[in-house]
Amino acid sequence: MTSDQKSIQAVTSPSSEQAERLKLGLAIAQTAYELNNGHRIVPGKTLSYFDDAALINTPGARPLKLPIDESFLVKGVFNDPKTGLNAFLAYSSDRKEILIGVAGTNGFGGDAPDTKQDLISLGIGQAKALAENRDFQVALQSIFVSENNPSDVKILIGGQSLGGGIAPTLGMFLVYGNPKANHELFYSQLQIKANQISAVSINGF
Numbered sequence: 001m002t003s004d005q006k007s008i009q010a011v012t013s014p015s016s017e018q019a020e021r022l023k024l025g026l027a028i029a030q031t032a033y034e035l036n037n038g039h040r041i042v043p044g045k046t047l048s049y050f051d052d053a054a055l056i057n058t059p060g061a062r063p064l065k066l067p068i069d070e071s072f073l074v075k076g077v078f079n080d081p082k083t084g085l086n087a088f089l090a091y092s093s094d095r096k097e098i099l100i101g102v103a104g105t106n107g108f109g110g111d112a113p114d115t116k117q118d119l120i121s122l123g124i125g126q127a128k129a130l131a132e133n134r135d136f137q138v139a140l141q142s143i144f145v146s147e148n149n150p151s152d153v154k155i156l157i158g159g160q161s162l163g164g165g166i167a168p169t170l171g172m173f174l175v176y177g178n179p180k181a182n183h184e185l186f187y188s189q190l191q192i193k194a195n196q197i198s199a200v201s202i203n204g205f
Helices: 003-007 016-032 112-121 124-132 134-146 162-176 184-190
Strands: 073-080 085-092 097-102 154-160 197-202
Touching: 016 085, 016 097, 016 154, 016 162, 016 197, 073 124, 073 134, 085 124, 085 134, 097 162, 124 134, 124 162, 134 184, 154 162, 162 184, 162 197
Parallel strands: 097 154, 154 197
Antiparallel strands: 073 085, 085 097
């Protein structure tokens, strides 16, 4: 088994470090729903945790109140009306870590683009839309260019439901690009390695 294959294995018995990353992945997956329900994720501001407002009033639901380190600053919010994509990118230069949160379905059946992604594209359309988004590419590139050792930068992608399905696909695009799209050359030049990426998928599809 290659080192790349080992790095993308599912975690079944996490170490304490992996458990913390899983918790952080859940935090950004929940927070990404704020892109559907509000406007409190703002570029240039500190990334704060938000519970999924659409479910918090459901009988039996309770707030998770998961911590996100205050060193993370929002570098961009990315929306694509055609595919229904809603995502954010935040970065902590102290931790040398990128967080990418991808929102899940914004009401199954009530949001036509999201529902199409659920039923037909399995989220690939949204993953491709984010990988090809020029502002997203510029945000990533600016981070890697600013670091003396870009290979030290870690990327954590988190999503729930539809977002959970998108998370690992997006991770693959960041490493390998997509031969059928126009972003393959960009990501090959960025040289992100599989062992730099973790994807936390909660109830993916």
